[in-house]
Each structure stands twice: as C-alpha cells, then as structure tokens.
Amino acid sequence: MDESALLENYLIxxxxxxxxxxxxxxxxxxxxxxxxxxxxxxxxxxxxxVAWGRYHNDWGGQMLVIFILTVAACEAAxxxxxxxTLFHKSGSLDIAIxxxxxxxxxxxxxxxxxxxxxxPDHQWPKLTPSGIEPKPDLEEITHRAHV
Amino acid sequence: xxxxxxxxxxxxxxxSLACVxxxxxxxTSNVVRMxxxxxxxxxxxxxxxxxxxxxxVGAMQLMIYVGGTLVLLIFGVMLTAKGPxxxxxxxxxxxxxxxxxxxxxxxxxISSATSVDAWRAVPREDRPAASQVTATRLxxxxxxxxxxxxxxxxxxxxxxxxxxxxxxxxxxVHLLVVLIGSAYLARSKRRAGxxxxxxxx
Numbered sequence: 001m002d003e004s005a006l007l008e009n010y011l012i013x014x015x016x017x018x019x020x021x022x023x024x025x026x027x028x029x030x031x032x033x034x035x036x037x038x039x040x041x042x043x044x045x046x047x048x049x050v051a052w053g054r055y056h057n058d059w060g061g062q063m064l065v066i067f068i069l070t071v072a073a074c075e076a077a078x079x080x081x082x083x084x085t086l087f088h089k090s091g092s093l094d095i096a097i098x099x100x101x102x103x104x105x106x107x108x109x110x111x112x113x114x115x116x117x118x119x120p121d122h123q124w125p126k127l128t129p130s131g132i133e134p135k136p137d138l139e140e141i142t143h144r145a146h147v
Numbered sequence: 148x149x150x151x152x153x154x155x156x157x158x159x160x161x162x163s164l165a166c167v168x169x170x171x172x173x174x175t176s177n178v179v180r181m182x183x184x185x186x187x188x189x190x191x192x193x194x195x196x197x198x199x200x201x202x203x204v205g206a207m208q209l210m211i212y213v214g215g216t217l218v219l220l221i222f223g224v225m226l227t228a229k230g231p232x233x234x235x236x237x238x239x240x241x242x243x244x245x246x247x248x249x250x251x252x253x254x255x256x257i258s259s260a261t262s263v264d265a266w267r268a269v270p271r272e273d274r275p276a277a278s279q280v281t282a283t284r285l286x287x288x289x290x291x292x293x294x295x296x297x298x299x300x301x302x303x304x305x306x307x308x309x310x311x312x313x314x315x316x317x318x319x320v321h322l323l324v325v326l327i328g329s330a331y332l333a334r335s336k337r338r339a340g341x342x343x344x345x346x347x348x
Binding site: 006007008009010011012013014015016017018019020021022023024026027028029030032033035036037039040043046047050051053054055059060062063065066067069070071072073074076077078080081082083084085087093 | 158162165166169170172173178181182185188189192195196199200201203204207208211212215216219220222223224226227237241242244245246248249250252253256257260261266267281284285288289293311314315318319321322325326328329330332333
C-alpha cells in the first residue's frame with residue numbers, strides 16, 4: 001500500500017466516470033448511447049463504494065456493489081427491450097422522435113442542423129381496405145420468424 | 148536504480164484507461180466502437196477493483212458486465228443497425244449545456260473529494276478488507292452473517308450488522324421478474340393478419 005491507493009484518488013476516478021457519463025447522458029440523442037452513459041455513471045458509484053468500504057474496513061461497500069451489478073443487469077435487459085420496441089415502432093434510435101411524451105409546458109425540440117444527406121421517409125398513401133376480408137393464414141400466424 | 152512502485156503504476160494505468168475510454172464513449176459517433184470503448188473502460192474499472200482488494204467484485208464485474216451485459220448490448224446494436232444511419236448530431240448549444248451541468252457537478256465532487264485531509268491517510272496493511280480473500284466473507288454477508296463484524300459488542304449497532312439476506316432475495320426475484328418482462332416486451336409480435344407490428348409503421 002502506498003500513496004496511490006488513497007481513498008481520495010478512488011473518489012476522483014469515480015467522480016470522473018460519473019461526470020463523463022452525465023455529460024454523455026445529457027448531450028447524446030442515440031438511445032443506446034444514453035444507456036451506455038448510464039452504465040458509466042453506475043461504474044463511478046461502484047468505484048466510490050469499493051473505496052469507501054476499504055477505507056472504513058467494512059464489507060458492506062463490496063456487497064452493495066454486487067447489488068449494483070445485479071440491478072445494472074436488470075436495467076440492461078429492460079432498457080434493451082424498450083429500445084428494441086421503440087426502434088420497431090419508429091425505425092430510428094433517435095430519442096427526439098419520442099418528444100411528444102414531454103411535459104405539456106415544455107417547448108418542442110427543433111432539430112436545428114439537419115445533415116444535408118438526411119431525407120425523411122417517403123409516406124406512401126394507404127388505400128382503404130375493401131372487398132371480402134381474406135381468411136387469416138393460420139400457418140403464417142403460428143410461424144415464428146424470430147425465436 | 149529506483150524500484151518502480153507497481154501499485155502506483157497500475158493504479159495510474161487503470162484509472163487513466165477508465166477515464167480516457169469513458170471520454171471516448173461520449174465523444175465517438177459510431178455506436179459499435181462506443182460499445183467496445185465501454186468494454187475497455189469497464190475492464191479497467193475492474194482492474195481498479197482488484198487493486199482495491201475487492202477480488203470477488205472485480206471478477207463479478209468482468210463476468211457480468213463485460214461478459215454478459217455488453218454482449219447483450221452489442222446484440223441490441225446489431226438488431227437495430229439496419230438501414231442507413233441517420234446522423235443524430237446534437238447541436239453545440241446542447242453540448243455546452245450538458246458540459247456545464249456535468250462539469251459543475253464534477254467540480255463539486257472533486258473539490259469535496261480533495262477537501263478532507265483524513266482521506267489522504269495511507270491505508271494500513273493489516274486491514275482485513277484490503278488483504279484477505281473476499282469471496283467467502285461476501286457470500287456469508289449476503290446470506291445474513293457479517294463475519295467481519297463479529298466483534299461488534301454494542302447490541303444496537305450489532306442489530307444493523309445482520310447482513311443482506313432480505314435485499315439479496317428481493318434483488319434476485321427482481322432480476323427474474325425483469326428478465327421475464329423484458330423477454331415478453333421484446334418478443335416477436337404477430338397480429339391476426341399475420342404481419343408483425345413493425346410493418347404498420
């Protein structure tokens with residue numbers, strides 16, 4: 001043990017990880033990247049907990065880190081499921097698409113600098129369904145393309 | 148020749164790796180590279196755990212995060228990475244705002260971390276939390292016996308040292324519920340017409 005094993009150094013590293021994750025969470029618009037930044041903030045907290053547990057000679061810090069790991073695994077599973085669902089609905093990972101979920105008194109986010117090669121999806125008109133409704137294909141319903 | 152202080156060397160190595168790759172995650176625009184940088188950053192953090200004497204937690208970090216969570220994440224990236232990437236550039240105003248908020252929090256955290264002299268004390272070698280094999284004690288603590296606090300004689304304090312059995316059970320059931328729920332959320336949805344939900348958008 002020596003001067004670089006101090007509590008202070010671990011606290012600084014934890015603060016750097018947490019601050020970097022916070023900046024990333026605030027300033028990126030890709031949902032997966034926001035999720036990565038949240039994971040990084042959890043890492044900063046874990047570093048702090050391990051350092052404090054060692055400083056106070058207490059094992060509670062490491063046990064709490066195990067809980068953080070479990071909760072982070074839960075978070076990863078549920079966040080990826082939600083991201084996949086939102087991606088299937090909108091076709092994009094941009095969080096700004098879902099801005100109608102904002103609070104009522106908040107102004108809308110306007111994309112100021114759209115890249116020149118960006119083209120919005122062409123919206124084809126849809127025909128009104130008419131005629132006899134075809135019977136559903138049972139085989140196609142029960143078929144599972146993605147297991 | 149002066150001997151190299153290997154503990155300092157590895158601490159600086161892992162700390163700088165963790166912070167540099169954390170910055171790279173925030174600054175890169177490619178999602179796949181970003182996930183890889185996060186793998187490196189988390190690996191360096193587990194190195195910090197090993198240096199702090201937390202063997203079991205460091206190994207768990209490598210196995211669960213690097214081996215499990217990030218593989219899951221890369222699956223997510225691959226599933227969503229079809230078609231041309233529409234660039235989602237954040238404008239300079241948002242960057243500045245995020246940097247101000249994050250930077251001010253960072254300033255507060257670092258100034259408070261360096262403000263107490265006692266936190267600069269060199270840890271003693273004989274501390275059990277820094278020198279012994281950790282897995283058995285951690286496992287006993289999770290099962291409800293804090294073997295590191297057996298010398299606690301104060302009955303009031305000893306009541307709080309009874310381990311983490313109930314949170315352990317709660318978090319394991321929580322994990323099970325979340326895994327089932329996320330599998331239900333991400334299942335392939337089919338309507339009566341035989342088309343998946345995504346076709347309607």
